[in-house]
Amino acid sequence: MILLVDDNLQNLKVLGNMLQETGYHLLFAKNGIQALEAVKHRKPELILLDIMMPDLDGFEVCRQLKQNVQTHDIPIIFLTARAEQEDIIKGFELGAVDYVTKPFNHKELISRVKTHLELKAAREALALKIEELQQANLTKEKLLSIISHDLVNLFNSLMNFSLLLTEPEELSVEQKNKYLLMISQSSNQGYHLLKNLLDWLRNQTGKIKAIPVTVSLKPLVERNIEFLNSLAKNKNITVSSGVDSEATVWADQNMLDTVIRNLLANAIKFTPNSGKVEITSQQQASMMEISVVDTGIGIKPEDIQQIFQGSHYTTIGTGNEKGTGIGLNLCKEFVEKNGGNISVESGVGKGSRFYVHLPLPTQP
Known part of the structure; x- marks a missing residue:
């Protein structure tokens, strides 16, 4: 035009x-x-x-x-x-x-118009390419940071505790059980980290697509609570489910599994010892509301807008747990890919309540 x-x-x-x-x-x-x-x-x-x-x-x-x-x-x-x-x-x-x-002059006018439209298109294409390269560079830096720091620390922890168990005559049963629990926790953390990392990389490169199906919430939630049980047990945190047995959503099951796992893990991370985490569901018109509530330390008002920004925001948990900053970012991207939305209500010292709204299965 x-x-x-x-x-x-x-x-x-x-x-x-x-x-x-x-x-x-x-x-x-x-x-x-x-x-x-x-x-x-x-x-x-x-x-x-x-x-x-x-x-x-x-x-x-x-x-x-x-x-x-x-x-x-x-x-x-x-x-x-x-x-x-x-x-x-x-x-x-x-x-x-x-x-x-x-x-x-007709030829001069058309020639100059054509030239400047082509130059504008070339500048826009170059700007887009530069943006893509910058994003790719940020992704690479994030990946290298996670591999060189988080994964290395996890494997060091696993190797150290495993090495201690190779000398059973010097260990009491109580010590053995303690190290086995730490190995279990480190393994779970490693799996959670790798799963997030792989999902994040696939999403960054556009290789992950949402394939929605009817998903029953209760068994999916219970599987994730069981998976995160050792992390919660280590801090004496009670994780409970109030999800209705009939609750279903229309979503990609793998993406929803990632969302629930990350929201529960995040709640456990920022809840002090002997705290509580609860996940519930409630049908609202054409959407299902899933809420994850904790008795944790809460979020500062100025940080609310940053928590879904991925590599730009990460904080230390109440048990000195470290994070990569991609978990909640994945939640937001996966929820939106499935036609839903995610939000949070919180305040310093008041705990947090995350809301996820997803479509209900289409009625036949």
Whole structure:
């Protein structure tokens, strides 16, 4: 879409005919005020802008467009009846990319319009590629950080406790049981971390798709509570389920499993010793609400907006548990991939309540 701005109707007609013959879609404005109003409703790919206009000349229109973050990247070609060097320099200083003199030469006009549209498309493609490369670099850095720190620490823990168990004559039964529990906890943490990492990488590369089916919530929740039992037991935390036996949702089962596991693990992580975590369900119109409530330390108001941002936010748990920052980010992305939404209510020292809303199975 190209916006033509000229107070001379004959010029607009000539320009319009030239460009429409080439197949371009056009917008028209008879003065600077109309031009500024037009771009608010529909952003053009290019603007052909007359310099000499009453009330608001082309220079002022260009200045305002370039100062606006929504329109500063639109290429502007000035239309002028004269090729005064001062006018040309002033136009370029204001951000114009080119100028065309009147009377218009058909081939010159079409050539310049085509060139600047192609340059704009090339800049946008380059900017998109740079963004993709930056995201890929962030993903790589995050992956290397997790492998070099979190996974290495987990394997060191497993090897150390396993080594201690190779000398049974020096260990009491109580010590053996303690080390076995620590190995079990480290194994569970390692599995949880690897599962999150693999899901996160697949999601980052677009290789994971939601395949929704009817999922019964109660058995899925109970499996995850059992899986996380050793982590909860280590902090004497009671994890209970109030999920209705008839509760079902329309979602990808693997994604939902990841969401429930991460929400429960997060609640355990930020709940002090002897605390409580409860997961419940409640049908609301066409959605099922799943809530995970804990008696934990809560979240600062200024941190609420950051908790779903993945690699940008991570904190230490009440038992000095470390995290990668991708668990809640996965929850948000997976819930939204399944047509739902996730939110949280919390306050410092008041615990947290996470809400997940997912579609109900379609009735036959």
